[in-house]
Amino acid sequence: MKDSWSNPLGLFDVSGKVALITGASGAFGAVAAKALAGAGCKLVLAAGNADALAEVQTACVGLGAEVAALAIRPSDESACDRLVALAAERFGALDILVVASGMNKVAKIDALTPADFETVMDANVTQSWLLARAATKQMKTQENGGKIVLVSSARGLLGHPAGYTAYCASKSAVDGITKALGCELGEDRITVNAIAPTVFRSPLTAWMFEEDDKARGFRDGFLARVPKGRLGEPEDLIGPLLFLSSRASDFYTGHILYADGGYTAG
Template sequence: MSETFLKNPLSLFDVRGKTAIVTGASGAFGALAAQVLAGAGANVVIAAGKADELKKTAADCEALGAKVESIALRPSSEANCEKIVKAAVDTFGRLDILVVGSGKNDVSKIVDMAPERFLDVMDANVTQSWLMARAAGKQMLAQGKDGKTSGKIVLMSSARGLLGHPAGYTAYCASKSAVDGITKALGCEWGDTGITVNAIAPTVFRSALTAWMYEDTDKAKDVRKGFLSRVPKGRLGEPSDLAGPLLFLASAASDFYTGHILYADGGYTAG
């Protein structure tokens, strides 16, 4: 341990002046990730397909004092991913952090789901994560000097990458298991480069899509009762429950962590 570290342990979490890309920045997790990194002092490049909603995320990040660059693209092709990375380098000179917050779900029993719908979920969650990690990793490796390369890649997994679900989650569960596989494989592949690759795997947390589960209605109470019987912490997740894990994985505090799936689930996967 260095003397500097002992005098200021919080310096391990310092991302001031770092450049971060966040994809899916118009969605619940992506917007949160962008604001957490912005509030911590990083320069933020936000990407999403919904230009209007991207403007709101940009404004929220700028209100926190961050320098922000927006690009209305999804990481849906090699060319798009390279454009997103180029936007970061052209604007801020380098790339230090990638957070892949983009993705989707499509709930359906397998016998009712057309193969095209399954493949669409796999593309959004798996292929796009792979493409974005590839583009960012190429840039991070190219930035290395004197054998010293660094970079933080954070993918978005789910407790459903580990556990099944009875309500038509074959596409989603398969996609998140694949994201876990990418995380572990890249953690090994880039293990000696200074680039870390990890994933956050939440269970239900408050967002526009899940807001109904937090309501004081009979339906919401019934759903919560069954779900919370499996959650040792006894409550559903809040956005703030993802903020700490994200900052940890995006900063030097996690330098010895790679290929790791961090379950932000209140103990759901432990029981």
């Protein structure tokens, strides 16, 4: 505690920690990878798109990080175990897991097929569970345990009128996994929390930030419910990530941290 008073920012220090990030070529995954690289972590990056993954790997190396990358999706138990094993074999530990892989299929319920629903649930829920399971096995062997950070959404709490039944259900399930594992793994020195963004700037949402009638119409309606009065930027996700990945959050587990400008508060 004495060191915390003299150097409170040291609580957020993750330098030298080993982080595994899945979905590392996606919008949130790339932010997480670059943020943790800049903070001094050693990284294992995974994504299905090999070319996009290579770009993120290059960026992280440019930030001074040691990086191992594997073009693989965490689609089954074997793949998840392989990723955790890579972290342990290459860097000797797994301190941080960030599950940023996932997907959405947007369609009203009468147009959404059972196969589409199962695909979204598998990508967002089953894969999060499998990765947490694989990471837990490794983290339980470590003196300092570890940090598991899942990616939820404001849609885990709120519905959406535009055909989001699969996505909302999947993110509600991620919230449930977060809370259940937070309770289950506390004695093992493993914290489990989730970051739940609303709309933030990414290649998929770039149109929402444009200055045309369609974008302005969307923003006018959406921002009426956002107390901060703007859409999210990638930088808005860095602070929550560093908090949940570091000693600063040692007493926090089972939490859903909404990165939403106050959207879910009103």
